[in-house]
Amino acid sequence: MTEAGHTAVYDPQVRNEGPVGDNGNPVVLVDIEDLTYTYEGQPTPVLNGVSLKIREGEFVLILGPSGCGKSTFLTVLNGTIPHTLKGTLKGTATVCAKSVPQTKVSVFAREVGMVFQDPEAQIINTRVRDEVCFGLENLCRPPHEILARQSEALAFVGLPDAGDSSIFDMSGGQKQRVSIAAVLAARPRLLVLDEPTANLDPAGMAEVFAVLHRLNRDHGTTIVMVEHRVDELADLVSRVVMMDHGAVVFDGPPRVAFSRPRVAHSEEAQIIRSSAWFPQASEFAVDLAAAADISLNPADLPLNVAEGIQFAERFIQVLGRRPATTTIPVVPPHEASATRPLLSIRNLSFAYERQSPILSDVSLELETGGIVALLGQNGSGKTTLAKCLIGINPVPRQTVWLNGKDIAELSSRELSVEVGYVFQNPDHQFVTDQVDEEVAYGLRIRGFADDAVAKSVNEVLEIVDLARYRHRSPFSLSLGERRRLSVATMMVLEPHLLVLDEPTIGQDYERAQHLMGLMARLRDRYGTTVVMITHDMRLVAEWADRAIALSAGSIAFDGRPADLFAQSRLLGESSLMPPPIFDISTALAARHPGRVVGSRLSVPDLVQSIIG
């Protein structure tokens, strides 16, 4: 185990012993020594003196803020760097006993499998069977062997009968499982995954994690994975590597990794708390121990809900039978206007193809102010509904009213005055060549005077912390910055309703928190109603005033997030999962009603309830 160190000789507790070397230890599969890599044309290295040894059978989770070099590191493991992506590589890198600089990517294809974030971009073929056979066909294996292995691989990922299916007809989770099957067919010794669940709903994410867990436990496949969603993963991995500024700053078992708060640096060089991407059960334990001024033994650190409950039970016993002084906090619903609703939807049905309706008889009202989470599994109609609110999907007359006006009768420009929409990919919305012009654009086409435009642009750029980049091209910013810029272009217009489509995809937890802080500021300052489409339940628990769950195009739930999380059947049907802290607090409240009163949505709330 190393802290901020460079020589990472780690003896893992491998649950399924892989091949052993001469000394009886598992074979070292990845041996990286003082690796530095600079992309062509970039002034500074993205990997900076990385040293790491990974043994056969390990399941390694790599964590770190966006831009810290995680994904770049993964591409070294199969030779994409330096053979496909050009740049300057220094140091030594040996994978599966082959020197990376001297071995072609196609040679690594037999032993290293790569799975990327976006299944749409990595799937080449249109039929599932063809996709799974693709790699083995390239390696010139005989047809009977290829067909046998593709059947095995599809069966392993739980899609035994999907060979003839079209890729276009599959859900996001299924596509990602096909991607995994496509690399498993070659029976790699090392599986490398770069945020494979970023685009998936909680059910899709669970499917993928379950496959990886079985692969590592039952077959001893070595897995190296970058992932931000750690709550469901922390107890499956054998080792955590944390990176910051291109270097390894921690390398050790998960319980040690998450046992104390750490700091890292964002792409913009700001200091951020890395504990923001800790499992919530661990974060709860660390905060509880700190609040009680008790030192925490890493061996006792919980990684999942069950362990979190056990940990709290022991803690409560130590604290004795002193009754809690707190009562269940009554969370005041955000002040909503008592007058007519901002948005009113009545019996809205919508279909792209007449024979396959997407929305069915949806009715709801949104008041002025508040953050509303729009939830549901992939394909449940969330984005379709959101697009109905801004005129991208034309709605029938007399079904959607905004401020009392039928939106079917409003032009797109009239609608854009009242409703803002931040797309998943911020690049799609940029229309100028300069950051400040981008923010000014909406004001200019609405005829604002130059001085008023300049004043508003300056103010908004300060709020989103982009003032220093005002003369740069929007496309030259980092992803987090581009996302903030797209929000700024909407903020400056002070819309009554702002819709965010999956605002946290591809962003680390700290960035997501910052973005939601901006949304709360909009709500409080301008009375904006913010509707966010998301799969991130921690975000919903922490920030949403109201949750609306869609299931098969109909509203399955509309109410407070806490009430939604209490309905386990509904959550299961909608492929949703409550945040760990909710489950921990619910279990504790049932067992210790005198100390924990009711379910809680945040770590500080539960800690305070226990400590009193």
Next chain:
Amino acid sequence: MARATVFRFQSGNSVFHRLDPLTKFAWMLSISFLAFGAYIAWIQIVITLVVLTTAVGFAGISFRELLRGTWVFLVACLSFFVIQTFTLPGTHEIFSLLGRPIYAESADYALASALRIYTIILGSLVFVRATDPRELAIALVTQMHVPYRIAYAFFIALRIIPTIEEEIKIIRSAQAVRGVDRQKGLAGRMRETKRYAMPLLVGALRRASTMVMSMESRGFGAYPERTFVEAPRMTTGARIFCGVMVCCVVGWYTALATGLVHSFYVFAPA
């Protein structure tokens, strides 16, 4: 989930789907050659009817889908027909409209020209809709001995067209939300294209980069040859069908060269 584009392969079990990709490719090329060389309306009408029959009767594409996929071209062809009918010179006046004489020869030529464009588009739609681009690529490698890297480049180009089409729709929607109106006129369209180009290019590069890494990491290009688990084969019937089509094309151009087809008109007198 947005509405699927019509210009995309849709698996099926129709007669046309079951044909091997090279036969379908030959059919499309023959139709295009025949349509390209036909400047007399009745021939174009026959070719269009053949394509429509193939689409509806043999490829299982409904009239509704055909209309959805080609309505823009249909409108353009209609406009083309009207403009040419009004402006081309002729000798036999059928009637006059808005004070202008409408000639039989003009109408005949205009109809042939408009149908020519539409037929080629329609033929392409039937081909794209019923042919798995991967199977076509494999057929090119195994039957035409095209290097597999080139065949796969062709396949990926076909595979990515619907994705780009989808991306353009999203960018248009995203920019409409910003208050960007659709532009009119040539200069406006150029400004609009410039606005779409950058996000489209950035997205396409990112996607292409992932695709290249995904292919290479699975051994693509490792060897000069590769295995094909399922390679389509051309049956004897399909070979005969291709031969008939080649004869049709050769016969048609021979007839054109020898002046045999100048004797029948739809509008104009013989």
